[in-house]
Amino acid sequence: MxxxxxxxxxxxxxxxxxxxxxxxxxxxxxxxxxxxxxxxxxxxxxxxxxxxxxxxxxxxxxxxxxxxxxxxxxxxxxxxxxxxxxxxxxxxxxxxxxxxxxxxxxxxxxxxxxxxxxxxxxxxxxxxxxxxxxxxxxxxxxxxxxxxxxxxxxxxxxxxxxxxxxxxxxDGACRPQFLEALKSALTGVKDRMCSDCQRRAETNPLRVLDCKVPADQEIIEGLPKITEFxxxxxxxxxxxxxxxxxxxxxxxxxxxxxxxxxxxxxxxxxxxxxxxxxxxxxxxxxxxxxxxxxxxxxxxxxxxxxxxxxxxxxxxxGEAPAARPDIYMVWLDPESQKCAISMAADLRARGVVVEVPPEARKMGKLMEQASKLSARFALIIGETERVSARYTLKDMSTGAQETLSVDELTKRFS
RNA sequence: GUGGGCGUAGCUCAGCUGGUAGAGCUCCGGAUUGUGGUUCCGGCUGUCGCGGGUUCAAAUCCCGUCGCCCACCCCA
Missing domain, CATH: 3.30.930.10 (Bira Bifunctional Protein; Domain 2)
Incomplete structure (x- = not known):
C-alpha cells in the first residue's frame, strides 16, 4: 500500500x-x-x-x-x-x-x-x-x-x-417531577461518585443512572426510580x-x-x-x-x-456461504466459445448461475478454474461435443461425467 | 475530544541484544496441447506506514506524525 x-x-x-x-x-x-x-x-x-x-x-x-x-x-x-x-x-x-x-x-x-x-x-x-x-x-x-x-x-x-x-x-406531566427529585438526590451524593457522573449530574442527570462504574452502583441503587414517579x-x-x-x-x-x-x-x-x-x-x-x-x-x-x-x-x-457457479463452461476452441455463449444465455434465463471464461485456455487450466471457483458442474464443449450435439457435463464433486443433448441439459437445470 | 495496543508481500505473520527482508497461503506459469481438487518445479509483488534523529550501518533504538484496532464519552 x-x-x-x-x-x-x-x-x-x-x-x-x-x-x-x-x-x-x-x-x-x-x-x-x-x-x-x-x-x-x-x-x-x-x-x-x-x-x-x-x-x-x-x-x-x-x-x-x-x-x-x-x-x-x-x-x-x-x-x-x-x-x-x-x-x-x-x-x-x-x-x-x-x-x-x-x-x-x-x-x-x-x-x-x-x-x-x-x-x-x-x-x-x-x-x-x-x-x-x-x-x-x-x-x-x-x-x-x-x-x-x-x-x-x-x-x-x-x-x-x-x-x-x-x-x-x-411524559410531560410526570417526567419533570422525576427529574427534580433526581437532581436533588444527586446534590447530596454526587461528590462520592465518579468524575463522569459529577459532570452528568449537571448536564444530563438521567445518564447518571446508566453509569457502569462499579463503585457508583450502590449509590445509583439509592436514587429515585422513574417508575415510582x-x-x-x-x-x-x-x-x-x-x-x-x-x-x-x-x-x-x-x-x-x-x-x-x-x-x-x-x-x-x-x-x-x-x-x-x-x-x-x-x-x-x-x-x-x-x-x-x-x-x-x-x-x-x-x-x-x-x-x-x-x-x-x-x-x-456470522458469515453467509460464498456464492458459487452452477456451471463453468469449459470451451476449447472459437467455435465452441460461440456455442458456450448461447447455451449460457439459455441457462441463465432459467436462473442457472453460469460462468463463461473470457479467453481461450488449456483444458487443464479451465478445469482448475472451475474447481477453484467451486463450480458444481463443468460443461465441456469441444469439437467432439459439437459434432455429436451431445455435451459433456461433469459433476465436480464426484468426477462423474455424462453426455447430454441441449434439451436434456436444459431439462436438467430447470 | 481522551486513553491504550498495533503498523513488514494481496492475506496471516517471522525477523533475538542494530549489519540494509523472509515463511506459509494466495496469484501466475510449467510438469499435463480433451479433464480439476493431491504432488513436484519455477515466477511476480515490499519506498519494513511516513518524516526526522542517533550510528560506519536502522525493519530493529529515539522523537514526531499518520493510519488501523480496542476502550472511554455517547450511542444503533
Whole structure:
C-alpha cells in the first residue's frame, strides 16, 4: 500500500461481496416481516435541514452537539442524517399522512452518519433498519412493534436471542417531577461518585443512572426510580405494554435505569442488548415519541419506532456461504466459445448461475478454474461435443461425467 | 475530544541484544496441447506506514506524525 494511495475515509468502509450476500439476506427478511405487519417503505433524503435534527433530536444531545456532518450549502445549513426518525416524522407531516386511514406504518433501510471515533460496531457511516408507527398512543402498538422485532430476529436466526430491556420515561406531566427529585438526590451524593457522573449530574442527570462504574452502583441503587414517579396515565400505559408482551410470550426485563440519548422519547423505551458485541452491546433501540411531531412544527401525532444497528446485527450473524457457479463452461476452441455463449444465455434465463471464461485456455487450466471457483458442474464443449450435439457435463464433486443433448441439459437445470 | 495496543508481500505473520527482508497461503506459469481438487518445479509483488534523529550501518533504538484496532464519552 503506497503512501499516496487513496483509501476509504475514517469510519466508512466497503462491503465486499462475501459480506453483502448476508446483508441482502437480512434486508430481504426485514422487508418480508415489515410487509406482513403492514409496514410500507419510505425513502427519505440523506440530507436534511440542520434544524430538523436540532429541534427533533435535541440540541443538547451528543448527536447534535458534536457528532453531525453539517455543511453550508450556499447559505443553508444542511446535515447528513444521523438517524431517520426525525426525517420520517417530517415526511409524515409534509405529506399529511395522518389523512390516510388507520395507523401510518413506515419502514426504512439505509445509511446514517455520525462523526464519532470509530470502534467495534460503530462507524461514521452505519446502516439502520427501522420502522415507525405513527398516529396512535395505544400500548398495543408498542407491544406489536416489539413483537415484530422479536419475530424478525427469530427469522434471521439470531442465536442466542438478545435481552429486551424495557422502561418508561413518563411524559410531560410526570417526567419533570422525576427529574427534580433526581437532581436533588444527586446534590447530596454526587461528590462520592465518579468524575463522569459529577459532570452528568449537571448536564444530563438521567445518564447518571446508566453509569457502569462499579463503585457508583450502590449509590445509583439509592436514587429515585422513574417508575415510582410515573403519573396515572403513564403508569397504566406501561403496565399494559407489559401485559401485552407477556400475552405474546415475549421475555423482557424492566430496566428503570435504562435511559435513551435522544430528547424526543416519551413513555415506552426499549433496547435489545447482546453480550457478544463488545462495548457497543446494543443491537437496536427504540421508543415512543408522542411529542416529536409538534416539536418540529406539525400537529400532535403520537408515534413509536425503533432502529436496528444493521452493522451490529450482521456482526452477530456470522458469515453467509460464498456464492458459487452452477456451471463453468469449459470451451476449447472459437467455435465452441460461440456455442458456450448461447447455451449460457439459455441457462441463465432459467436462473442457472453460469460462468463463461473470457479467453481461450488449456483444458487443464479451465478445469482448475472451475474447481477453484467451486463450480458444481463443468460443461465441456469441444469439437467432439459439437459434432455429436451431445455435451459433456461433469459433476465436480464426484468426477462423474455424462453426455447430454441441449434439451436434456436444459431439462436438467430447470 | 481522551486513553491504550498495533503498523513488514494481496492475506496471516517471522525477523533475538542494530549489519540494509523472509515463511506459509494466495496469484501466475510449467510438469499435463480433451479433464480439476493431491504432488513436484519455477515466477511476480515490499519506498519494513511516513518524516526526522542517533550510528560506519536502522525493519530493529529515539522523537514526531499518520493510519488501523480496542476502550472511554455517547450511542444503533
Amino acid at each position: 503506497g503512501t499516496n494511495t487513496i483509501r476509504a475515509v475514517k469510519g466508512m468502509r466497503d462491503l465486499l461481496p462475501f459480506e453483502t450476500t448476508l446483508w441482502n439476506r437480512v434486508e430481504a427478511q426485514a422487508r418480508e416481516v415489515f410487509r406482513v405487519y403492514g409496514y410500507g417503505e419510505i425513502r427519505t433524503p440523506l440530507v436534511e435541514e440542520t434544524q430538523l435534527f436540532a429541534r427533533g433530536v435535541g440540541a443538547e444531545t451528543d448527536i447534535v452537539s458534536k457528532e453531525m456532518y453539517t455543511f453550508d450549502d450556499h447559505g443553508d445549513s444542511l446535515t447528513l442524517r444521523p438517524e431517520a426518525t426525525a426525517s420520517v416524522v417530517r415526511a409524515y407531516i409534509e405529506h399529511s399522512l395522518s389523512r390516510n386511514p388507520g395507523l401510518t406504518k413506515l419502514y426504512y433501510i439505509g445509511p446514517m452518519f455520525r462523526r464519532e471515533r470509530p470502534q467495534k460496531g460503530r462507524y461514521r457511516q452505519f446502516f439502520q433498519i427501522g420502522a415507525e408507527a405513527i398516529g396512535s398512543d395505544s400500548p398495543a402498538v408498542d407491544a406489536e412493534i416489539i413483537e415484530m422485532l422479536w419475530d424478525f430476529l427469530g427469522r434471521v436466526k439470531l442465536d442466542p436471542m438478545p435481552e429486551i430491556l424495557l422502561n418508561s420515561l413518563g 410515573l403519573c396515572e396515565p403513564c403508569r397504566d400505559h406501561y403496565a399494559r405494554v407489559q401485559e401485552y408482551l407477556t400475552m405474546r410470550h415475549i421475555p423482557f426485563t424492566p430496566t428503570p435505569r435504562m435511559v435513551r440519548g435522544l430528547d424526543y422519547y416519551t413513555r415506552t423505551t426499549f433496547e435489545f442488548v447482546h453480550g457478544s458485541l463488545g462495548a457497543q452491546n446494543s443491537v437496536l433501540g427504540g421508543g415512543r415519541y408522542d411529542g416529536l411531531a409538534e416539536t418540529i412544527g406539525g400537529p400532535r401525532a403520537p408515534g413509536i419506532g425503533f432502529s436496528i444497528g444493521e452493522d451490529r446485527l450482521i456482526n452477530l450473524l
